[in-house]
Amino acid sequence: MGTAELPATAEVVIVGGGVMGCALAFHLTQRGVRPLLLERDRLGAGSTGRCAGGIRQQFSTVVNIRLARRSFELLARFPEEVGADPAYRPIGYLLLATTPDRAAQLEAAIARQRAEGVAVERLDGPAAAERVPGLRTDDVLCASWCPTDGLAGPSEVTLGYAGAARRRRAVLAEDTAVTGIRLRGDAVTGVVTPRGAVASGCVVICAGPQARAVGGLAGVTVPVDPVRRQAFVTGPFPGQPPRAPMTVDLDTSFYLHQEGPGLMIGMGNPEEPVGEDCSVDWGFLPELVAAATLRLPALADAEIRRGWAGLYEMTPDRQPLVGPVPERRGLWLACGFSGHGFMLGPSVGEGLAAWLTGGRPPVDLAAFTPERFDVGRAAPETLVI
Ligand SMILES: Cc1cc2nc3c(=O)[nH]c(=O)nc-3n(C[C@H](O)[C@H](O)[C@H](O)COP(=O)(O)OP(=O)(O)OC[C@H]3O[C@@H](n4cnc5c(N)ncnc54)[C@H](O)[C@@H]3O)c2cc1C
Structure with missing residues (x-):
């Protein structure tokens, strides 16, 4: 399954198969899209596989409190909706x-x-x-x-999303690094991998700590360290x-x-x-x-x-980067979670899938748009652990 056959074209290409990429892939399939997810290693091999599994609603910014609460709701529905046990333990x-x-x-x-x-x-x-x-x-x-804050299983959640996305005919390919992003003018036209190129007008960078490097393939600066x-x-x-x-x-x-x-x-x-x-x-x-x-x-x-x-x-304000990159048509970000991406993955995946398909995210993600630093709209999260 790991080295799935790559299609020649994809409606949406997701770069990175951590909790964020897999949650997004699943939620896109729920909205009728069959995304292609490309992971350079194994699903969950990045930050997600090193994560302590903490999930909390105690944040300082309203957007994070709302997203965290939404993630709790999604994890409560996980067995029915995704078909797996998220291993939630309310230890407080x-x-x-x-x-x-x-x-x-x-x-x-x-x-x-x-x-x-x-x-x-x-x-x-x-x-x-x-x-x-x-x-x-x-x-x-x-x-x-x-x-009610506590722990959940990073591998259970990530692989749960991945399995459900595959059952809904998303293609998730492991051992497949994105080594290039193709552009025509300022618009994205596809990605390049050692296993071939895939044409797509929509590429989402879910590459966690490597987001800056992947953004560089499209000539943009993604402020994630x-x-x-x-x-x-x-x-x-x-x-x-x-x-x-x-x-x-x-x-x-x-x-x-x-x-x-x-x-x-x-x-x-x-x-x-x-x-x-x-x-x-x-x-x-x-x-x-x-x-x-x-x-x-x-x-x-x-x-x-x-x-x-x-x-x-x-990221500079310890808040995620989620949304379209203004200077590259068709390039989107979902990265820079600054140490709280496991717990925000489910709700950001759901919200971004809605945004990408012309719907309304249940929790407004506008606070996370990449241009916030240029327009002086950054509002830092102070409860970073
Ligand atoms: C020790 C530790 C404890 C943590 N504890 C918590 C916690 O308790 N609660 C919490 O919410 N968060 C915690 N975190 C943070 C959390 O793990 C991350 O925020 C989250 O996993 C980010 O998920 P992601 O999918 O964005 O990134 P990742 O899981 O890193 O996934 C990105 C993927 O992109 C792939 N990739 C990179 N470049 C390419 C490329 N060119 N082509 C294809 N694929 C590529 C990588 O291989 C990787 O698998 C912790 C992190 C650490 C290190």
Whole structure:
């Protein structure tokens, strides 16, 4: 199935088979389009395959809150609509703010989420500690808790979409890199691969951290930078909190949650350079352990059993790029999710499929159009983990 026969023409070509490309392929088939998806490696082999699976409705911008809520609705309907189990586990998300600025941001986000109907609670330090026994909260100025946030399966969701799209006669080809984008004047006319060319007047870049490189094939600058992000899993340890929800220290970006018999822990490295290095930087571990033991002292006795690294796909305002590229007719973007693309994939896939076929996206995606930086309309997301 991987190296599917390439058609000579396609109504829509999707470049990249992560959660975004596969969600878009599925939603296009629901609107009567048979897209061609080209993946240079295996489906889900990019950022999606390294993802922690976190899904939350706790965002700071209204557009992300709405899209996240829509993704939750789509995941609830996933078994009937897509025919697969998305492996949703409502373990809850607990966000902690320890500085006055961060606490003010979190208070404002809670108000916005409530206005959008999210069942989020504001907690003080002691109430937050009740959710995660052993958590240090004496410095917590504000916390927020949403019990329906949690985890889902990146591979279950991505391959679920891919399978359903194929059953509806979309063509998804693996081991097929897009090496060129053909243009006539400023209009897209197709793509080139080592297995042949495909004519198409519509190409959607869903290439995650490689979106800048793929945009370059059409002579456009796509402002997405790959930045390494690591995650580690501990064994069981004395004093381990039972059933730990996703717990995030917003001021350091340190997070933990239950994973098998131990915890998954991770944190962004503010010094991490732009690049595609996906090797584990064990040299970063002391910094991570310092943040970890500050928040959950019992972690000092935990053994790190494994770690891995993947790439975040960062944009200047930490918001995705979704929509048509103004200077290239027929070229569209769905990339730059800045570390929250798994949870936005379903609703962005649905909305973009509607937009591409002349319909109305259930959640307006206009805030994500690529020209927002040129017209000074960027509104950054502050709850990036
Ligand atoms: C450690 C880690 C933890 C994360 N945790 C979370 C989380 O808890 N929740 C969450 O929502 N997000 C999380 N993310 C972010 C999330 O994984 C991404 O935002 C999301 O997977 C992006 O999906 P995508 O389909 O846009 O990109 P990708 O999954 O990277 O897919 C892009 C695909 O394009 C392919 N490609 C590239 N160039 C070409 C080409 N020239 N031709 C053909 N194919 C090409 C790649 O091979 C790749 O498969 C995490 C990321 C990391 C690294």
